[in-house]
Amino acid sequence: MNSAAYRPWAGLSLLVLSTNLLATPAPSVEERLARLEARALAAEADAARLRREVEHLNRQFAINSSVPAQLQLSLSERVAQIEARQQSLESNTSTLASSVSSIENLTEGFSFAGYARSGMDVNSQESGAGRGSPYMTPAGSVGGSVGRLGNEIDTYASVTFMKESQASNGTHAKFTVKIADGMETPNPWAADESQIHVQQAYSELYELASFRDIPMLRDARLWAGKRSDRDNFDIHWLDMDVVSLEGTGAGIYDVQLTDDWRLNASFMSRSYGDFDIETNKDIRSYIGTLNQFFDDGRWQFMLSGIYSDQNDAKLNKKEESDVDDSGNRLNEAGLTPAGSGWHGLLAYHRPDFFGQEGMFKAALLYGLGLGAELKSIGSDGELIDDARALRLAMYGHTRLSDYWRIAPALVAERSKDRYVPGDDYRWLTFNLRLANELTDNFEMVYEFSWQTMDLDPLSYHGRQAASGDFWKFTLAPTFKAESGDFFERPELRLFATYMDWSRELDNFSTEDDFGQKGFKSGGVWQFGTQMETWF
Known part of the structure; x- marks a missing residue:
């Protein structure tokens, strides 16, 4: 065994250990x-x-x-x-x-945060390792998530370290680095499957002395580096970002144009893979974003432009599988991918659930060309010029009684001409999570998911047309430090999940789980345990 392969984990462990020692009250x-x-x-x-x-x-x-x-x-x-x-x-x-x-x-000024989950499950059909993920269905190939409870078999962990300081003139500085890793193996030593990486590394300046006499910039924050946008938001019980802007670049946040109008602006870069076969030069895309908030943040309008002049350019070395007769790069469907695109989001945020305890959010997203990947802006370089997509997302949570909580979510999408002219993807997911608080440390959690889809990929990636439904029900006895909130962690869960789907979905692809030996339509039970925590 090569011990050097585990040094990244050892370094991270020492860093976390040393941090804990420093954080111990003294x-x-x-x-x-x-x-x-x-x-x-x-x-x-x-x-x-x-x-x-x-x-x-x-x-x-x-x-x-x-x-x-x-x-x-x-x-x-x-x-x-x-x-x-x-x-x-x-x-x-x-x-x-x-x-x-x-x-x-x-x-002084040092802090850290983290998230982790780890679980295992057993499949009743195979009497072996279970299968699944929130994106396990055919609709998952284009972003259609289903409920995550009792459906995650991976181990994922991330730790974020932050250090803040203040200059003599009053300007504040903050450095953030986030390290993450994920794998599906249950083995304690898993260097071969480790994907440990630096997910974020950026610095911010705020309360700048130079901006104190400029009202609109008084609260502005400047940043540069590799990061996830501060105002990304997701549907936790689906493990799905409503919108995610990530990359390496720079920006300015919290420009207060008026009392009810706040503006964020950023410019980021991403990579679509190799462009020059001889030098392995990346195909770069560039994303410019204006993110505006109105009425004290209740309304949000976000507009992004994506540009990649190399994505449809000529390769320096011609290979039949990669270029057409004119030397233009081809996507995996044999078509020239888009060189630009637009992405827009209109969102409504409520700090309550229509006057009741909880919260509610709704978002309408639309994208063209490279912007037709609606969840992760500018991340899909295979989209063609005519690609277009529309998505609606609504979710929230509230309390039904003193001992019952409820969290509904609905997401629907329609997209056309994504990778092949004439392809068509339609899907809708409804998810409902219920929690019954039985003691201060124990609750019964239930989750029901239903997804319907009508997909016609026109043989892209060898995928076949599929139309049908998927549904899942999970029962999860859950222990936690304090019951009473959907977002209180850590949680230690046992679960039993029953799922089934239309027979037509088994033939969508030979590369996904559906239709494989021991995992066909007709009903599947899975049992397991999971830990989830954040701080």
């Missing part, structure tokens, strides 16, 4: 100095007591000259040793105070 500098001062005073008292004893003995020596002179010398040496120890202790007190101050300066 006595303040004042408390530590008080303890040291008490020890110094005790040493001074010991020295004074010994001096008095020596003086007493000296007086006795004067009376009784028979007391050996060696004893007098021994006592004097003892006093000198104690005085030296006292001086050393005072020096150590000063050194320790300086060290404690340095440590507190290092950890």
Whole structure:
């Protein structure tokens, strides 16, 4: 076994361990100095007591000259040793105070956050490892997620470290780095499957001294680096982003144009893979985004333009599978992919569930060309110029009674001419999660999902037309630190999931789970456990 293969995990473990040590509550500098001062005073008292004893003995020596002179010398040496120890202790007190101050300066403004999940399941048909993911259905190939509860067999973990500081002029700076990894193997050592990577690494400046006299920029935040957009939002019980803007670039947030109009602007880059076969130069795409918020953030209008002049350009080295007769790059359907696109989102955010406890969000998304990938903006380089897509998403959660909570979600999409002229994708997902709080630490969680689809990919990736329904029901006894909220973590779950789907869906693709041995339509039970946490 090659131990070097595990060094990334070892480094991360040491980093997290050291962070935990730093984060452990410790006595303040004042408390530590008080303890040291008490020890110094005790040493001074010991020295004074010994001096008095020596003086007493000296007086006795004067009376009784028979007391050996060696004893007098021994006592004097003892006093000198104690005085030296006292001086050393005072020096150590000063050194320790300086060290404690340095440590507190290092950890001041430091924080970290994390998310993790890990689970296993068993399939009743195979009597072996279960199958699944929130995107396991044919509609998942174009973003159609189904409920995640009892349907995740992976281990995923991410840790985000943040350090903030303040300059003498009052300007604040913040550095953020996020490290993540995911795998499906249940083995404790899994370097071969590890995908550990730096997901974010960027810096921000805010409360800039130079902006204090400019009202619209007073609260603005400048940033640059690799990051996920701050205002991404998702449907957690589907494990699906409603919108996700990610890449490497720069931007400015929180430009307050008026009291009810706030603007974010960013410019990011992504990669679509190799362009120059000889030099492995990336095909780069560029995404410019204006994200606007109105009525104290209740309404959101987001517009992105995507441009990639290399995506449909000529290759330096011609290969039949990659280019057409004119030398233009081809997608996997043998067509020239788009070189640009547009993406738009109109969203409505409520901090309550129509006047009740909870929250509600709705979003309408539309995309053209490279913008027809509606969830992850600018991430799909295979889309053709005529690609267009429309999606509606609505979700929220509220309380039904003192002991019952409910979280409904509905997502529907229609897209055409995505990868092949004339292809057509239609799907709709309805998901409902219920939680019954039985004790302070235990609740029963139920999730029902139904998805209907009508897909005609025209043989893209070898996929066949498929039309039908998928449904799933999960029962999950759940332990948690405190019951009463959908987003309270950690959660430790047992689950039993029953799922079934239309027979026509088994023939959609030879590369997905449906239709494989031991995983065909007709009903499947899966049982397992899962941990999920964040902080």
